[in-house]
Amino acid sequence: MSSPPVPKPQNSILSRLDVRCFVAVVAVAAALLLRFVVEHNLGLKLTPFVVLYPTIMVVAIWAGLWPGLVATAVSTLASPYFILEPRGSFSIASVGDAISLALFAVMGVSICWIAERYRISHQYVAAMERELVVRESEKQFLTLANAMPQLAWMAHSDGSLFWYNQRWYEYTGTTPAEMDGWGWQSLHDPTQLPAVLERWRASIQTGAPFDMVFPLRGKDGIFRPFLTRIVPMKNADGEVVRWFGTNTDISEQEKTERALRRQAELLRLSFDAVIVWRLDEGIESWNVGAERMYGFTENDVLGRVTHDLLQTASPKPLPEIRSELKNRGYWEGELHHIARDGRTIIVSTRWQLIQDENGIDRVLEINRDITERKLAEQALREGEQRYRELSQQLEERVRQRTAELEATLFDLAQSERQFVALANFVPQMVWMCTPDGSNIYFNQRWVEYTGLTLEESYGAGWNTPFHPDDKQTAWDAWNHATGTGERYRVESRLRAADGSYRWFLMLGEPLWDDKGNIARWFGTCTDISELKRSEAALRESQRGLEAVNKELESFSYSVSHDLRAPLRTLDGFSQALLATADGLDDKSRHYLERIRAAAQRMRNLIDALLQLSRTTRADLQIQPVDLSQIAELVLSDLRSSEPDRIVEIRIQPKLKASGDPQLLQAALQNLLANAWKFTARRDHAVIEFGRMNHGSTSAFFVRDNGAGFDMQHADRLFGPFQRLHADTEFQGTGIGLATVQRIVRRHQGRIWAEAVPDQGATFYFELDIWKGSTQDQGAQDGQATKAKDDPASRG
């Protein structure tokens, strides 16, 4: 350690030598003045240098050597003038004065010299004392410096460190030699060193203190952060004399700070609302979680009372809660808060009472939003309730169902018994197959007839008793049915137990389930052997009939022509004979007329017969037939054949029937011609045609007021060639009515007559009334129905 240089007083004006010398002069002058004053005013006689000696002494002691010498010089110079006789001049009177003066001067110088010595030694002692003090204080300083936990050091004004405290060496593990001056740089983090140096140098320049945090490497090699404070020590002149520095290990502090920051951050991030409020003054702290939860910012809420702000609804009254809080130091529970936007928030809250060192009560309130949980709980409760209800309903339904099922099962068993009973009762064979066509059931009839066992018949065994020629047909039909779901129908021969074959009609129908799939095939096999026989017989007889019919046709055909031919001859030549004007007498003429008449009758008969035969043969062309119209035509023809007769004709208009137009015309022709004929004798004949109700039915009728007939013989009325009148009364073939009857019968109708002799006759006949359909042109609406079946229709 080098000794500290003596500080130079620089500032005071009195430090200037010239000033001090001037002061010395002034002091001498003052002393002289004093002497003068004392001598003149006080009348005292003073030795010549009495005042000057002290003055010089004082000046030398106080101002220094040279001012003292100056004072001496001035005094010496001034004395002759002011003190020695003659006063007022510089001449010296005597040698004695000169010696005195010289002695004075020497004395003065000596005094200065002594004073200087004194001063020096005083200064030296002072310096020594000061040094002691300094040493003492340094020792104190060192003790302190080495005692304190910080690292400390001192540097010269130029920034080079010259002293480090014990801690430094302990921490860094370095030696003073390494550290002296600028050696401390080796302990710095190289990346941060430039910044440090920059600031240090800046401070050195400016003499400003600085704080900085930078890492320093300990002897274990680990860098720790140190808070460094460097302050200058300045002298009286304001110059930096020394730099003092401390480095405080703040690693723990930093750790703590970090932890605190983390905590603060966590707190900030917490979703829970963390609120601190003073019991009497309101909210002090309001974290981000609280902001999020309630919508109030910290600024909004500071100072406000929580339960006012949030319109708290609590399970217990607030005073009670507060007292509990005070007693126990905390309170936990659930509260309802209203957020800024009006939403209700349910929170689980904990209030912690905190008393600080000043006795101020604060509450740390931490709220967790459990609204959703509460709602979920609510929903869950409701759900559970519903579930219970549903469960009950379900149980009820199950009970019902079970009861229904039991009833159904019972019915099912019942119906199955019925089925089996029925199946074994009917004369047909009854069978059941699965959807793929394999048999699963045959009734007793099958077994009885075929002689097969049920086992032999199941599956594809049903095909076994089929006639060889029919097997394939049956298979094909069956496959088609099972493939398409269409009805199974085939006629085949089945082998009986005795080996004979009979014809059976196999019918099968699918049974659909409600998914639209086939669940089962049901079917029967019906013995149609009799039917087949009948069919064959029928066909036989049909063929026979057809043959007969054909014969008849050709017969009628030839009849009509061959029979007529001779008639023509008869009539022709008779006429020719008659035409020969002369050579014939009246008798001959008469005979000829009778021949002609006979021929005529013959012709009528043949015509009628032909007509009759035609009615049987002809194909019926069923059409709507306007009977009224036909009646009109027929009657007008009849009229024109006998225009002189007075006949009243009443025809109901628009009477339509369904039938063959030609035949119906023939029928009406016959009936009306009859009516015309048999009313010939009436002066006022009335012929009617119409439709009317007859008892419970309605029928067409032709009525006349003619000769009528005896009802006794009515049964012969429609027989061919049967006549109820003599030919002399009324001519006729006797075939007409037979024809009409045949026509009506062919139309599935009925004909009958009522009459009173000499009053008239009514012939009724039933025909299908044509009510028409839209298909026929010009037809009426409706459908063909039997007149007799429709009691509502009126004539």
Place this chain on the structure above:
Amino acid sequence: MDKRQRQKTILLVEDDPDHAELALLALEKHGFAQGVVVARDGAEALDYLLREDLPNFVLLDLKLPKISGLEVLRCIREDERTRLLPVIVLSSSDEEKDILRTYELGVNSYILKPTDFSEFTEAARQVGVYWLTLNQVPRNKSA
């Protein structure tokens, strides 16, 4: 030679001699009897048509022996020479199928033979008047 200027001929095909005579009588009454040629059966009729000049028209009965009237009609219609020759069927048959068949074969007219002689003469008159004088036939048949 112009048919219209020549004498009118009628071919009557009728197997019954009585009927033939009656027919002649009827036609005679109205002055048509001159040119009447009678064929007794179908073969004769066709033969005549082949050999001779064509008559003005043919009166054809359907009920003929050997070849039926319908057959004769068909032959007449098939022969190019006689295709357009007017044929009037004079038959006692009023069967629908006969009438239909003759029309299908191309008959010009179908008349029912009346049983009553006076009616027959009237019919003959009408036929004669119509078919001999009123009716026109094409002049050039081979056109």
